[in-house]
Amino acid sequence: MKIATFNVNSIRSRLPIVLDWLKQNEPDALCLQETRVANDAFPERAFEEAGYRAAFRGDGGRNGVAIITREPLENVSTGIDDGGPRDDDRLIRGTLGDIEIVNTYVPQGQGVDKPAYRYKLEWLSRLVGFFGQHYTVEKPVLWCGDLNVAPTELDVHDPKRIEGHVCFTPEVREAFGRVVDWGFVDVLRKHHPEPGVYTFYDYRGRHVIEQNKGWRIDHILTTEPLAERSVDCFVDLAPRKLEKPSDHTPLVAEFEG
DNA sequence: ATGGCACGCATGGCGTGA
Numbered sequence: 001m002k003i004a005t006f007n008v009n010s011i012r013s014r015l016p017i018v019l020d021w022l023k024q025n026e027p028d029a030l031c032l033q034e035t036r037v038a039n040d041a042f043p044e045r046a047f048e049e050a051g052y053r054a055a056f057r058g059d060g061g062r063n064g065v066a067i068i069t070r071e072p073l074e075n076v077s078t079g080i081d082d083g084g085p086r087d088d089d090r091l092i093r094g095t096l097g098d099i100e101i102v103n104t105y106v107p108q109g110q111g112v113d114k115p116a117y118r119y120k121l122e123w124l125s126r127l128v129g130f131f132g133q134h135y136t137v138e139k140p141v142l143w144c145g146d147l148n149v150a151p152t153e154l155d156v157h158d159p160k161r162i163e164g165h166v167c168f169t170p171e172v173r174e175a176f177g178r179v180v181d182w183g184f185v186d187v188l189r190k191h192h193p194e195p196g197v198y199t200f201y202d203y204r205g206r207h208v209i210e211q212n213k214g215w216r217i218d219h220i221l222t223t224e225p226l227a228e229r230s231v232d233c234f235v236d237l238a239p240r241k242l243e244k245p246s247d248h249t250p251l252v253a254e255f256e257g
Numbered sequence: 258a259t260g261g262c263a264c265g266c267a268t269g270g271c272g273t274g275a
Contacts, residue, residue, distance in 0.1 A: 060266085062273070204263090
């Protein structure tokens with residue numbers, strides 16, 4: 001079972017790259033974030049013609065998530081259903097085989113002095129309850145997506161410079177850590193403990209790829225029973241090097257069974 | 258020291274991303 005996550009920064013702009021990537025990599029599931037398209041304009045047919053089906057949720061120019069699968073994704077639903085703001089455009093989940101997949105686009109936060117940052121911290125806090133309500137750590141559960149948190153100093157190219165950024169503050173890392181403590185293993189780190197592994201490279205820097213000036217803010221985390229089945233997890237930098245790339249690049253995990 | 262680029266929405270720049 002191969003499962004990937006990719007923030008595409010507009011699925012309509014990134015469709016050729018995504019379709020090529022699907023063809024070359026043949027994942028069982030590809031979780032997308034920042035599709036930036038309303039449901040009625042999602043390019044569903046293009047995925048069907050590629051042999052995949054799509055579950056998606058979006059409301060226009062911002063946010064938006066999707067799960068692309070070869071086999072039908074079951075029990076699809078969206079949003080955090082705890083009575084707070086549902087935020088359907090940032091969370092989509094479903095069952096694939098014996099794996100529960102939760103694909104999220106965690107709010108970025110804009111700035112530490114902005115309401116969006118409080119919302120981000122609250123969102124991560126709500127996720128703890130969400131996982132507790134719907135899942136158990138004894139079953140295979142996979143949480144992935146653009147989680148907008150670099151968990152440690154190993155996960156940014158210049159920790160001193162990035163200190164205080166909404167994706168790297170102590171409190172956002174703690175908030176993320178509390179979700180992880182619900183019962184998740186960072187699958188990338190299980191296979192790659194070394195520094196310099198990143199999933200995001202800002203459009204604005206020069207030579208960011210060559211100089212490896214990235215951030216690791218996209219993640220695949222699983223409960224222990226699924227982590228035990230993981231045989232590989234890696235970042236695929238190739239799509240970031242193409243013409244008209246996303247600023248993120250895919251993260252892939254492979255599991256036995 | 259601290260820019261910069263891309264996107265959607267909308268048509269002239271703005272809000273957002275990280």
